[in-house]
Amino acid sequence: MNFQMHRFVSWVVAVMLATFAAMMFAAANTQALQAAQSAQTPAAVEVKIDNFSFAPVEISVSAGTTVTWTNRDDIPHTVVSTDKVFKSKVLDTDDKYSYTFTKPGTYPYFCSVHPKMTGTVVVK
């Protein structure tokens, strides 16, 4: 291999390494950005109402999370905090109710039409 050819191959390898390094840096940056964004905006959590029960019955979320209850039942239900922190209107089938939990604590709730239906949101 003459000197010209050797120099050309060296340049190609150098460019490939630089491209690979740039891609790795970009990927790492994207992951870090996504992690930072998810830390700033907590994911929304959904609780399904069906068959006269809340599912999941107990959820644990971080402060600032918005919990959305969706009535998948054929029967109207409500979502009412035992401590009167939040209260929905009557939710017909496919109606939704959302509440954003800003303070840590335990929030038990029930359906005021069917008080046997209960659930809990634990905010950390």
Add this chain to the structure above:
Amino acid sequence: MNPFDIRSALLAKHAQHVVLIHFPIALFITGVAFDLVATWTRRRGLADAAYYNLLIAAISTVPVIATGLLAWQFALEGQRLKGILLLHLVMALVSTVTIWVVWWLHRRVRKDRAQRPGFLIPLELLGVAAIALTGHLGGFLSGVNAPG
């Protein structure tokens, strides 16, 4: 849940509205059945039984409607109803009015010697249908079909 709390009494699994509703349903349907047989056989005793069943059915609608309206106030704070809840309320009022009208027509026939109206039996059957639909909706709402 405190058993002596009025909300518990109205909204618990054995809520008073759910308990009391069985009285007008059973009494009215029995009264209509007695009236049909009395009309068919012309037996005075069965007509008396029909009259008193209808009378007590009409009286028993008062606490039923009262507890139903109170449950609406306590459970939903009187918010505007829609869907099954609204249909249940409307049909309950239709059923109540029908029960009272049927009893009043029977009373006119007995006390005032008025002629028995030809539409009385169709009206009674309409009342039975209205009560059946109201009870059906109420059963769904109460969660009687719920697991556990």
